[in-house]
Amino acid sequence: MNSYIDNYVTYLDEVKQLTPSTIDSYEADIQSFVQYAAERQVDKPQDVSRTLIGLYLASLRQQGKAASTVLRATASLHSFFQHLVRQTVIPQDPTQLLDRPKAERKPPQALTVEQVDKLLSAPDAATGHGARDKAMLELLYASGIKVSELMSLNVGDIDLGMRFMRCSVDGGKERILPISQTAAQCVGYYLDEIRDKLQKDPAEKALFLNSLGTRLTRQGFWKIIKKYGQLAEIDAQITPHTLRHSFAIHLLENGADLRSVQELLGHSALSTTGVYQSAKRSMKEVYDHYHPRS
Template identity: 50%
Template sequence: MEKLIDQFIHYLMVEKGLAQNTIESYRRDLISYRLFLKKIGNIPIQETNRSHIIAYLLELKNKGRATSTVSRNLAAIRAFYQYLLRDRYIIKDPSQNLESPKIDKRLPKVLSIEQVDNLLKMPDTNTIAGLRDKAMLELLYATGIRVSELVSLNIEDVNLNMGFIKCIGKGSKERIVPLGELAISSIGRYLDYGRVKLVSNRTDSALFLNQHGKRLTRQGFWKILKKYVKMASIDVDITPHTLRHSFATHLLENGADLRSVQEMLGHADISTTQIYTHLTKARLKEVYSKTHPRA
């Protein structure tokens, strides 16, 4: 089964072109499933049936795994079986018609406009690191791109004269996202006075660099963000996606149409973007309750 998993992962990379994070999640989930099958009797994949899959999902649930984790595991298993069926490693797909557990859609946490303004004031732009950090935070809030997309940006992906960036999202899909004036100014100052002093290899095209002159990682950015959140005394439970959620919510609150926000966020399905409409409604109710004299 280990060899089949490797072949399946190669198929996802080469033929399906899935994002690296998705591929790694599938790999981990399928290795976990393989270990489960080994534990309950070293069952070959060709001899597995519906009850084995259900037993595995129940074990995940009993271990306290989140519904979203169980659902993702089932998606990986289902895709794996479909691949095996297509290439005739099996004659029947035991995952067929298995329903994914219903996931309660929790509204994402967002910052208020005042909290965002305060956060963006935190970097000390008299320092090289501060110039970089200011540029990153302004860019994230101006575009709503994912942190993985932020750290993957190269210099040539940014057009300050025209006011846009080009980024590669999930499924290797390219999209163009406009920049605001404050983001353009911050990125320009970083390029002129910050990056030139950070870069260790002049041929390196990475936009955002760490103190060693190498491309900044997601983990590196996460540490930076947490530092500024603490400095700004923001008590919201921050995640790397918080500025992305705030970007989308603030756009919709100020009259942006859903399709435009979907395109800027890079969502394949507009239903993913619609969660922000629920969020804006929830915020409107909260404002009404706090401000209307007869609420």
């Protein structure tokens, strides 16, 4: 079946224009199945049955593969055999009636309150970039906004007196979010003492500026939060989304209701916010099980 796979890979590259890594993943999944089929004397697409594919996917589960891995393999095979149907190599797709395994929805990873304190204390606010970075981290944890939303903030979106900010969300909608007194103080200091020193163009409206005087990017923030995670010696993976997850879980741990957290995060569906509820519950179960005074 290698000639068919080569043809399919060419299709993914030239027609679908997928990335090389994505194409490699598709090809690896298909090659794994082809090897499984060959071991059972099946070497033609026309001889592949739904039963054979089902047995292959079952073998993956028996090997302890994650549901997400089995789901990806199913999707890869489905795409491959759909291509063969379009090429009239086979009359119908043998994966068409297969049950699709549900991907595992893992609780988001969050920092403890102590780890957040260490992270937010890591920037040296006595320096220009340190004051800017502390303002960003404090604002992110105080509001739970996405990093893309943080980067899109303009100076006019912040009202430090009333302690709220206007945040743009997907679809052009806006929501008004409260911010903590600490975050307001840090942003206020940055605006009063630092931003003008970074600004090169008087017309620049971005709240947070880089060394060139232009809007800081998501990539720039990634490097910043990674640096402070290392400085704070936090033994956990920190991504730009970590403080958003921590914000939500810490609110729930302190008694906030799920609906309020949903509104703060800007989720359209309560079920999306529910993943934080499950994360909170699992953390409590660990505490109750392992803490000597629980």
